[in-house]
Amino acid sequence: MMMREATPEERRRFYQEEWNKRDVPDFILHTISVREFGFDLDGRGPNNRYNQFLTVEQLGDFLRSRAPYSAYASVALYERPSAREGWLKAELALDIDAKDLPVKSCSCPQGSVCERCLDEARQVAKQFAEVLAGDLGLRNINFVYSGRGFHVRINDESVMALGGNERAQVVDYVTGGVIPSDFTMALGYSKVFRERLERTFSLLKVDDLLRVRGMKRSLAQRLIQEKERALAMIRKGRLHELSGFEGLGPKTFRNLLEFLTKLNSGFTDGKVTIDTKRILRLPSSLHSGVSMKCMVVRDLDRFSLEEAVPKFLREAAE
Numbered sequence: 001m002m003m004r005e006a007t008p009e010e011r012r013r014f015y016q017e018e019w020n021k022r023d024v025p026d027f028i029l030h031t032i033s034v035r036e037f038g039f040d041l042d043g044r045g046p047n048n049r050y051n052q053f054l055t056v057e058q059l060g061d062f063l064r065s066r067a068p069y070s071a072y073a074s075v076a077l078y079e080r081p082s083a084r085e086g087w088l089k090a091e092l093a094l095d096i097d098a099k100d101l102p103v104k105s106c107s108c109p110q111g112s113v114c115e116r117c118l119d120e121a122r123q124v125a126k127q128f129a130e131v132l133a134g135d136l137g138l139r140n141i142n143f144v145y146s147g148r149g150f151h152v153r154i155n156d157e158s159v160m161a162l163g164g165n166e167r168a169q170v171v172d173y174v175t176g177g178v179i180p181s182d183f184t185m186a187l188g189y190s191k192v193f194r195e196r197l198e199r200t201f202s203l204l205k206v207d208d209l210l211r212v213r214g215m216k217r218s219l220a221q222r223l224i225q226e227k228e229r230a231l232a233m234i235r236k237g238r239l240h241e242l243s244g245f246e247g248l249g250p251k252t253f254r255n256l257l258e259f260l261t262k263l264n265s266g267f268t269d270g271k272v273t274i275d276t277k278r279i280l281r282l283p284s285s286l287h288s289g290v291s292m293k294c295m296v297v298r299d300l301d302r303f304s305l306e307e308a309v310p311k312f313l314r315e316a317a318e
């Protein structure tokens with residue numbers, strides 16, 4: 001998979017020849033005139049804000065004439081989007097960036113992505129959506145491939161009015177990002193919390209565990225050598241049994257639990273979710289940093305990165 005920056009000429013070609021209004025998802029199309037649009041026109045950041053388009057044709061004209069480096073639309077709907085005033089409601093959005101995953105199995109340098117960590121980000125998006133649908137009963141859940149990761153965008157009326165505080169609680173719940181207050185109960189951990197701990201622990205290496213306060217190398221090695229045994233305890237919610245590992249006293253156990261929980265919360269950027277005025281990359285637009293199309297993904301399991309390769313890159317590879 002080739003990922004490289006698009007040239008200004010390639011951006012122009014993309015918007016002239018390939019961009020299609022049919023690739024703008026319905027949840028944006030139907031609310032286009034009440035969203036704020038933002039653009040990064042030259043690769044220096046999304047400084048061109050406060051744009052309003054009454055129709056998708058107007059948006060298309062702008063994209064074709066300016067060929068922006070990046071294009072964004074607000075998660076919020078406004079009475080006056082061109083002033084960012086009269087906030088009405090906002091999508092609930094989760095941003096899972098493959099380059100920022102707190103633990104990953106590939107060896108990408110910091111700030112890079114590869115097919116492997118993109119796939120891990122995809123799995124995380126799927127896990128989040130399962131909890132949003134199963135535990136919270138949400139139905140209007142959309143996935144977007146963003147270029148370096150995935151967005152989960154929820155348009156159920158029941159979540160669109162939520163404020164930042166409530167959104168933060170949704171993030172904590174979905175990510176397993178806080179230790180449940182009933183943690184002293186032997187079986188008191190929620191299923192989602194156990195699943196998140198299990199997922200995170202399964203990705204750890206000895207060096208990761210050494211970041212836990214009070215963790216000795218011999219104990220870290222034992223925990224990784226006997227990972228399956230530890231995972232089985234986590235899966236059953238019998239976390240206290242982890243203390244059966246020689247050298248894992250109550251203090252280190254607590255530090256380990258805090259460490260895992262903190263990692264859990266890092267699988268999505270919580271700042272994106274709680275910011276009800278955020279702009280997110282526009283599905284249908286080009287991510288010029290990696291020359292990939294930001295696009296809606298209808299079936300996460302079957303999505304192939306090939307679908308997001310723009311024509312100019314495909315032709316250059318031939």
Ligand SMILES: [Zn+2]
Pocket residue numbers: 104106107108112113114115116117118
């Ligand atoms: Zn990677």
